[in-house]
Amino acid sequence: MIKLYGNPYSRANRVRWTLEEAGVPYQEENTELGPEGTRSARFLKINPNGHIPVIDDDGFMLYESVPICLYVARKHSPDGLHVKAVQDEARLLQWSVWAMTELEKHIETASLHVTWLPAAARSADKAASEQAEVKRCLGILGEAIKADGHLVAGRFTAADLIVTEVLTNLVHSGVNLGEFPEVNRYVQRHLSRPAAKKAFAGDILKPFLA
Numbered sequence: 001m002i003k004l005y006g007n008p009y010s011r012a013n014r015v016r017w018t019l020e021e022a023g024v025p026y027q028e029e030n031t032e033l034g035p036e037g038t039r040s041a042r043f044l045k046i047n048p049n050g051h052i053p054v055i056d057d058d059g060f061m062l063y064e065s066v067p068i069c070l071y072v073a074r075k076h077s078p079d080g081l082h083v084k085a086v087q088d089e090a091r092l093l094q095w096s097v098w099a100m101t102e103l104e105k106h107i108e109t110a111s112l113h114v115t116w117l118p119a120a121a122r123s124a125d126k127a128a129s130e131q132a133e134v135k136r137c138l139g140i141l142g143e144a145i146k147a148d149g150h151l152v153a154g155r156f157t158a159a160d161l162i163v164t165e166v167l168t169n170l171v172h173s174g175v176n177l178g179e180f181p182e183v184n185r186y187v188q189r190h191l192s193r194p195a196a197k198k199a200f201a202g203d204i205l206k207p208f209l210a
C-alpha cells in the first residue's frame with residue numbers, strides 16, 4: 001500500500017486527491033511542518049529537502065508533489081487522470097509545470113504579504129504586484145478552459161486536478177475568484193467531485209462550495 005507523508009494543510013492535498021481519484025489504497029502519516037516533523041532527523045532521511053509530500057510506493061520513494069501526482073496518475077489511471085497521446089502528455093506537463101512555476105509562485109508570494117507574514121514584514125506594494133500576476137494567470141487559465149472546461153484531452157485529467165488544488169490557496173492571497181466566473185465554475189465543479197470531498201478538509205472546501 002502507498003504511504004503518503006503529508007498533512008491536510010499542505011501540498012499533500014493534491015497527492016491525496018490524486019490517490020482518491022485513482023482509487024488507490026493509501027495510508028497517510030500525518031507529518032507536521034517544522035522541527036518535530038519535516039525537519040526532524042528521521043524525516044530528513046526520507047526527504048533531504050525537509051518537505052512534504054513524499055510517497056513510499058513499496059520502497060519506491062518519491063518527493064515533489066507534481067511528479068508524485070503524475071506518477072500515480074500514469075500508474076493507476078492511465079486513461080483517466082493521465083493521457084495516451086504524446087501531445088496530450090506534453091500539454092499535461094505544460095499545465096502541471098505552469099501551475100507550480102507561474103500560478104502557485106504568485107499565489108504564495110501574494111499570500112505571504114496579505115496573510116502569513118507578521119504585519120510589520122508585509123509590503124502592500126509587493127502584495128499588489130503579486131495579486132496582479134495572479135490575475136494575469138487567471139486570465140490565461142480562463143481562456144484555456146473556455147472551449148470545453150478542461151485543460152487537456154477534453155476531460156478531467158491530472159492537469160485540472162493540480163491547477164484546481166493550487167487555486168484552493170487563493171483564499172489567502174486577497175484575490176477574489178468571483179472576478180473570473182469561468183475559472184470560478186471550473187474550481188467549483190472539480191471540488192464537487194466525490195474524490196475531492198474525501199481528500200480535503202471541510203474548511204478548505206467551504207469557501208468554494210458555499
Ligand SMILES: N[C@@H](CCC(=O)N[C@@H](CS)C(=O)NCC(=O)O)C(=O)O
Pocket residue numbers: 009010011012033034038039050051052053063064065066
Ligand atoms: N516543491 C515542493 C514544495 C513542498 C513544500 O514546500 N512543502 C511544504 C508544505 S506545503 C513543507 O513541507 N514545508 C515544511 C518545511 O519547509 O519544513 C512540492 O511541490 O512538493
